[in-house]
Each structure stands twice: as structure tokens, then as C-alpha cells.
Amino acid sequence: MAEPLALKDHSGESQVFFDRVVIGFALLILLTLLLVGRLFFLQVVEHETYATLSDENRIQTQSLPPIRGLIYDRKGSLIADNIPNYALSLTMERIDDLPGTLQKIDELIGLNADQVAAFERRLARGRRPFESVPLRLKLSQEEIARISVNRFNLPGVEIEANLVRYYPQGELMVHAVGSVRRINEDDLSRIDPIAYSGTDHMGKIGVEKFYEKELLGQVGHRRIETDARGRVMKVLDATPPVPGSNMVLHLDSALQRAASDALGERRGAIVAMEPSTGGILAMVSKPAYDPNLFVTGIDYTTYASLRDSRDVPLFNRAVQGQYEPGSTLKPFIGLVGLVTGVTNPEYTIDDPGWFKLPNNSRLYRDWNWTIDGHGGHGRVDLEKAIYRSCNVYFYELATKLGIDRIHEHLSMFGLGMRTALDLPEARSGLLPSEAWKRRVRGEPWYPGDSVNIGIGQGDILVTPVQLATAVSMLANRGKAISPRMVKSGSSHMEASDARRLEDIELVPDHVWDLIIGGMEKVVHRGNQGFNENGTAWAYIGMDIPYRMAGKSGTAQVVSIAQDEEYNEEELDERQRKHAWFVGFAPLEAPQIAVVAIVENGGGGSEVAAPVVREVLDTYLLDGGPLRVAANSEAGQ
Amino acid sequence: MSQDFVRRLPEGLTTGNRSRLGDTLHLDFPIIFLTLVTCGYGLVILFSAVEQQTGPVFAQMLRIGVAFVVMFIVAQISPIFLMRLAPWLYIIGVGLLVLVLFVGIEVNGSQRWLRIPGLIQFQPSEIMKLVLPMVLAAYFHDRHLPPRLKHVLWSLVMIALPVILIARQPDLGTALLIGASGLLVLLLAGIPWRYVFGAIGLGILSAPALWFLLRDYQRQRILTMLDPERDPLGTGWNIIQSKTAIGSGGIFGKGLFQGTQSHLDFLPESQTDFIIAVLAEELGLLGVVALLVLYILLIGRGTIMAIQAQDTFGRLLAGTITFTFFVYVFVNIGMVSGILPVVGVPLPLISFGGTSMLTLFAGFGILVSIHTHRRIML
CATH class of the missing domain: 3.40.710.10 (DD-peptidase/beta-lactamase superfamily)
Incomplete structure (x- = not known):
């Protein structure tokens, strides 16, 4: 046959098509079952795992640092107080260009090499996602103002307020009551990290050291729900911190x-x-x-x-x-x-x-x-x-x-x-x-x-x-x-x-x-x-x-x-x-x-x-x- | 013969009686009912995914409304007219795809959009989703089936042309889906199984070579699918979060509007490509299976319409549109649940967005057209 007659075999074609459609439909049902199987695996077999992952995603435990106990003299005048302090902190997850951000901050309020080095040390320590890292520990009112007006082009840079120890009588009382200092690397290996979560200072000398446990108080916790950017959506539950005990000294x-x-x-x-x-x-x-x-x-x-002075004031x-x-x-x-x-x-x-x-x-x-x-x-x-x-x-x-x-x-x-x-x-x-x-x-x-x-x-x-x-x-x-x-x-x-x-x-x-x-x-x-x-x-x-x-x-x-x-x-x-x-x-x-x-x-x-x-x-x-x-x- | 006539006529008349209104107005009530229910279900999920704002939901309702009108209009067009039109549409479509490579608008590193200034902006590849099956169905309508090798090769050329053009944009996902719809026509046309298995074997053998043809980000997506943990905050983030959303939903889900993954922004693209994860998280396995049942019913109806079609063009086109619909469903859910690489495929009838909705309903319109333009065979 040179050329087949252009007559189509309609019922034959229909039959072939019917077969193919049936096979296709059967395949489609199989693939649907594959999807259901996959979902069954995720939602039933692995449900616990993913439920945990989902909770870990959204729920974070935040420490609520306790307020340190105050120290009074025998007549009730304050020797060790707590006052608000403003620190500049960076949240690394929100910063794309760290050197650029540091440079901008330097232009606004000035940063010295010590501060940057200390910041880098803190950065190297472990931390939770979206936990901020302090850069400057103390800001003056003017520096707060300068940062504040430039916040729009400093994403991830935050001014954080916390309470820090303040000795109103300055050096008069230092050798009598001692002092708190920032917790450093050495201390971290000795202290209970849970008791000190959210607390940056500890008593290192004198009464502040001896009564550290009582003065510190007990850390509180709250479980918060956060979104993917670390924003707090709601507080799920909270254990309030117990403030440290106040101390009255014999001192006059x-x-x-x-x-x-x-x-x-x-x-x-x-x-x-x-x-x-x-x-x-x-x-x-x-x-x-x-x-x-x-x-x-x-x-x-x-x-x-202070350390090298011949008069040894630290002694x-x-x-x-x-x-x-x-x-x-x-x-x-x-x-x-x-x-x-x-x-x-x-x-x-x-x-x-x-x-x-x-x-x-x-x-x-x-x-x-x-x-x-x-x-x-x-x-x-x-x-x-x-x-x-x-x-x-x-x-x-x-x-x-x-x-x-x-x-x-x-x-x-x-x-x-x-x-x-x-x-x-x-x-x-x-x-x-x-x-x-x-x-x-x-x-x-x-x-x-x-x-x-x-x-x-x-x-x-x-x-x-x-x-x-x-x-x-x-x-x-x-x-x-x-x-x-x-x-x-x-x-x-x-x-x-x-x-x-x-x-x-x-x-x-x-x-x-x-x-x-x-x-x-x-x-x-x-x-x-x-x-x-x-x-x-x-x-x-x-x-x-x-x-x-x-x-x-x-x-x-x-x-x-x-x-x-x-x-x-x-x-x-x-x-x-x-x-x-x-x-x-x-x-x-x-x-x-x-x-x-x-x-x-x-x-x-x-x-x-x-x-x-x-x-x-x-x-x-x-x-x-x-x-x-x-x-x-x-x-x- | 007369015996046949007697036997058939009442049946035809019964059918005619039952759906006379539908046939006259070119409506198909099962399709209307199932798409309405599915879209309604989708709106509820969307309402949750957009934090219960009404604005996007109304916008989506409007799109669905327009899409229904498009379906109704397309259903009025006779399949014969569509068949005649198909080659011209194909030529225009390919022309637009060539055009888009030169004057297309670049978005995120790929040129997919054409803009007619002051009028509309659209993706020519979207048109190809319907036009390619149409032109292939028309091609085979005039040929002997099962097709001969020559015709198969010609049809492969017709498939390859738009696929390559779209892949050049680059939009590999759409290219593959359109290629798949073209191959579906061949499959339904009855190409010998040996060709099919031969092609699959060849595909597997050439897979390593194809790997080198892929762009970097495309390789990344495949590697990410295989092991999302390799870059949990980068390319793996989406898939880890969507699996977490699905898995944490369990059998019954966390409850409508109670999904934490989606509402706390852990889940990306929760209104569009990843919306199934919202459904899975909030309504659980049962909610997803309910949606799958709706899809299967829709596909089932489409399959029946394809079987009942009276000529090769109708059969092939209706069958391909129906099965392509399933391919979209499978690829989307497979991608979100982590068994397929991430390709930008919306979940049919559910995902937020207008373009895919219009294409889908135009497809349903063609199905209805094929079904309601039947002549009673004597």
C-alpha cells in the first residue's frame, strides 16, 4: 500500500484512547495515594517530631533577671542601689552589613578598639537566635538621642535598658561593701548559667561577694511566642523573678x-x-x-x-x-x-x-x-x-x-x-x-x-x-x-x-x-x-x-x-x-x-x-x- | 440497525432531558459544583493564610468570578473552531515567547512577562499551557492513531520549541510542566509503550549530563529537596518550615486560624505556592485528604468528559487538560511536602493569584465546550 486510505478507524482509536485514559487514571490514583502516604508519614508517623520543631520555632524561654538586693547602712541610708543603664546592643540576625553598621555607630557616638574587641569576644560566645549582643555598655543621654534619630538606617541596633548596680557614695564605701563587676569568661565556667541568665553582673568583692546568693535573688522565666523575626507575639506563661534580699549593715x-x-x-x-x-x-x-x-x-x-599604681588602691x-x-x-x-x-x-x-x-x-x-x-x-x-x-x-x-x-x-x-x-x-x-x-x-x-x-x-x-x-x-x-x-x-x-x-x-x-x-x-x-x-x-x-x-x-x-x-x-x-x-x-x-x-x-x-x-x-x-x-x- | 436506533435513542433523549439546559447554555453542573466547592474551601484557607483580612479574600473572589465568566465564554466556542484556531494560536504563542526573550520584563533574574503598555501584563508561557495541547490534539486529529514515528517526531518538535523557549527565560518549572502536558497528548494518542519506556530509559541515562546543563540555583533546589538540612537558614528554610507546618498539624490539625507556622511567619509563601501547608497545619491530614477527594472528583468528571468526547481532538484535549490539572496538584503538594524540588507551581484553585486561575478555568471551559457540543450519534 502506497498511501493508506484516509479513513480513520474511529472505534479503534476510541478504544486505544479509553485504555490509555484508564491506565492514566489508575496511575493518577496511585500518585495521589503516594501523596497521602507522604502526608501520613509527616502528619502521623513523624507528627511528634514536627510538633516539637514547631513549638521550638515559636516558643522561647526568656529569662527575667531578678532585681539585686539593696544594701543599707545601720541608719537606713543607701550604700548600693540599682539604677537604669542604657546599653547599645546588636541583633546579628537583623544586620546584613556588620562592618558598615559598626562604622555608622562609630560616626555617631564613637567606638574605641577595646569596645569593638570586647564585642567580638561576646559575639563568639554561644547565644540563642535573635539574642542581642551588647556593643556599648553605657550610653549618655546625648548618645541615646543620636542613636535614636538615626535608628531608621541602623536595623538591628537597639538601645536596651537594664538595671545596674550603683554606689551613690562612690569610693567612700568601696572597701567596706565591695562591688559587683561584669561576669567574665572565667566566671562563666564557675557559676550556674541558669541562675545568671539575663544577669550581667555578680558580686566579686566584699559583702557583695559573700552575700551574692541572697543579693542576686532568683531568676524568673517567661515562655513567649515569637514570630520568625523574633518579635514577641504573646506571653504564654511566666514565673516572676524573686528579688534579692536587702541587706542592712552595721556600717554607719x-x-x-x-x-x-x-x-x-x-x-x-x-x-x-x-x-x-x-x-x-x-x-x-x-x-x-x-x-x-x-x-x-x-x-x-x-x-x-589603678592596678599598677604604687599606692595599690584596689587593695x-x-x-x-x-x-x-x-x-x-x-x-x-x-x-x-x-x-x-x-x-x-x-x-x-x-x-x-x-x-x-x-x-x-x-x-x-x-x-x-x-x-x-x-x-x-x-x-x-x-x-x-x-x-x-x-x-x-x-x-x-x-x-x-x-x-x-x-x-x-x-x-x-x-x-x-x-x-x-x-x-x-x-x-x-x-x-x-x-x-x-x-x-x-x-x-x-x-x-x-x-x-x-x-x-x-x-x-x-x-x-x-x-x-x-x-x-x-x-x-x-x-x-x-x-x-x-x-x-x-x-x-x-x-x-x-x-x-x-x-x-x-x-x-x-x-x-x-x-x-x-x-x-x-x-x-x-x-x-x-x-x-x-x-x-x-x-x-x-x-x-x-x-x-x-x-x-x-x-x-x-x-x-x-x-x-x-x-x-x-x-x-x-x-x-x-x-x-x-x-x-x-x-x-x-x-x-x-x-x-x-x-x-x-x-x-x-x-x-x-x-x-x-x-x-x-x-x-x-x-x-x-x-x-x-x-x-x-x-x-x- | 433499527434495533440499535431504538436502543440508543431513549438513552440519548434521557441524557438530553437531564442536561438539556446545560447543553444549551454550555454548562456542566458537576464541574461548576466541584470548582465552586473547591474554590470556597480555598477561600477559607486563604482567609486564614492572610491573617483573616477580608481584602485579599474579596480580591480572590473577584478573580474566581471573572474566571467563571471566562469558563462560560470559552465553553460557548465550538471545538471545531478551536481546532481550526489551534495552529494559529500556536504560532502566535511561539512568537510571543520569542518576543519575551528580547523585550520581556525582567523579574528576579528571569524574563517571563510581556507588557502591552497601558493595557496588560502577562506571561506568554501561561497561554502555551492550553495552546500546546490544543495544537497537538489538532495535529493528531488528522492523523492515524496510534501515531507513526514520523508524526511522533514532528509532535516532539512542536513540544520542544516552546519548552526550550520557556526554559531560556529561565522558567524551568513551567517549561517542564508544559512539556509534560505535550507528552500527555502523545501518551493519550496511543504512542507505543516501547517509545514511552525508551524515552524514560534515555532520560535516566542522560540525567548526569542534564545536571551540568542546570543552572546553579536549579541544582541547589534539587540538592535541597534531597537534604534540606544542608542549608537550614538559606535554601532549606522553606522546605523545613513547610514540612514542620504539615507534620505539626497531625491528623486533625491545630484548628482553623490556629496555625503557628503560618501566622508567625515561619512559613514562606503561605498564601501562594505553599498554601497547602497552611491547610495541612490547621485542618490536618483529614483536611488535605478532603481537598484531594475534591480534586479526584473533578479529575474524574474531566476523565468521563474526555471518554465521552466524540472525536480525537476532543478526546485528546479533554484528557490532557484533565491530567495536566492533576500534574499541577501532584507537583505542588509533592514540592511542599518535600518529595519534589521546589518549582513555582501554585496549587490549583486554592493558591492566591489570578493568572493560574484564569488558565485553569479556560481549560475547564474547553472541557465543557467539548462535552456540550456533542452531536447525537445515530
């Missing part, structure tokens, strides 16, 4: 200010303590620094200048400074002598101005020793040895006592150990013993070592807080106390690892009377002629309106050669002696014990005693308890 702001003023620009420390409780009424260490600098991030140069001398107690130790040595029966009130020595151990040529000088041999205090009993601060008496007494008896009894006053309940930086000082010397130095205890301990020099170190504790126990006539900052707001100090002292009960009253009487004469014995007055009388005792007990001391910074006189004018200022003075008042019912050290100040009575007196005057006379008592007596 007015007294703190007076103590700070009394010390002035000199380096040193003052601790004022309430003998009945051990509560710290004032604690000053100078120089100090403004803790607010650290709250919102300190710039490196400022920090370096809290009141609790960390370990000094030789010098002559302030004498009343305690005298007490040990009486209690042990090694000496008695009637026992006297003849003081030629120097002391020698048998079979030893070394000369131990009295403080008024002169090369021509006219020094010395003549005939001296224990009381005079205290108010004249006679070295020779105590050289001999200490030699007779031996170091272990001194160690045993001075331990009862808290020397050589940490007794401060809530001062985490407190050091233990050093109270030597034979065993200590053998362990640390690998040498036996020589009699000559004891000689120096008798006047508080040599291998003995105390912190101002320790000395204040010991003086308070003396004022208490043996009743033990533990130094403490917090008056109410927490019982956490019960858990402190500090040593608890026991009451000293075996000391008879007349021993207390004699020692305290000697200290009273230090201040109040006057008009007795040359070499007969109390050492501090001329400086503070002449016009004092209340009775007090006191004792001066000096701590050597450099040792003086055997045949040299200590000549203050010839020494570099930093090599001069530290001036100590300790005291408590009123004598009958002590309300305050004060310890002051003026570094490189010189003589204790001359330099440190007036500082102590100013603190006592402020506490006892300026609306303090004594004045109230005096007024009420006048009223009767």
Missing part, C-alpha cells in the same frame, strides 16, 4: 565619712567595731577607687592605672593589709604575762634603754634609746610599761613567756586566723609558733625571736580588722565576737568558714582592770612631767570629754642597724614606720573600738591617735549614743 555612713576624712589623703586603714556584736561600724582603706567604674565596664587604661588594707602590730600588742603580751603568772602587777624592772639576752651581745633597744646612753624609762612595772610603752619590760616578759605560750593565748583573741564572718578577702595574718617556724623556715625558734614578738615586731602580722577584733575582746573583758558587716537581711554568715572564737573566761577581773587601766593612762595620764605622761596624752588626751583606753604602735618598714638611730627625716617617705593606734570608749561601757594605721606615718601616738580620736568623737559626740545619754541625764 556618717562614721565612715568621718573616718575617711580623718585619714585624709594619707595611705592607711581604719576599722571601727561595735565590741558587743563585732559589727563593723566603719571600714576605710585608702587610697580607694570608684566601684561604679567597674559596673558598666572599665576601659583598659583606667584599669591599668583593701583593712582586711588584706598584714602589718606588724608593733606596740599595740603590748597590752596583750602583758595580759598573757599576768594570766600565766610569769609577771605580776608588783614586778618591776630597771630599764636602761636596752635589753640583752644572756650570753648574747645583741642590743635590743627601747624606743627612746640614745647612743649616749641617756634613754630608758627607769623603774617600770607593767602598768607603766603599757602607758609609757616600755620595750625593755616586754622584751624580758616575752623572753620569759616563750613563743608557744604567747601563741596559745593570742590565738584566743583571733590573731593568726580568719575570724571575719562575711569579709571574704580577710587574711589570717601571722601568729608564729615554734612549730610554724620549723615548718616554714626549717629552723628552731631562737630566744631572740621572742624578744621582738614582745613589742609586736618580727614574724608577727595582723590585719586592722584582726586588731580591732582583739581590742574589742579586750574591751569586752574576754567576751568573744566575730567581725561582721551585715546586721540583718541574711543568716548566710552562719555558714561562713571563719573561725569562731570562744569567750576568754579564765582571766580574773583585776587583770582586765590593770591592762585596761594601763591603756587608759596612755591617753589620760598627763601633767606628770617628762617621761611620765601617757604616750598619747599630749596628742589627744588633754581635752578629751570621755574616758577611753588606747595604745599606740609603730611598725618598722626597714630595719635599723645596731648602732644607728632611727632618724625619720633621713628616710625616704615610703620607708618610714607605719603608725598604729588602737582604742575603745567609753571606758565603763565600751560602745566602739577603733583601730587606725597610717602607712609610713611615723609615730603612733602623734599620727594615728588623732585619727582614732576623730572617729571616736564622731561616734560618741555627734548624735551618737553618749550624747543621747548625756542629754537624757541633763533632762533629769
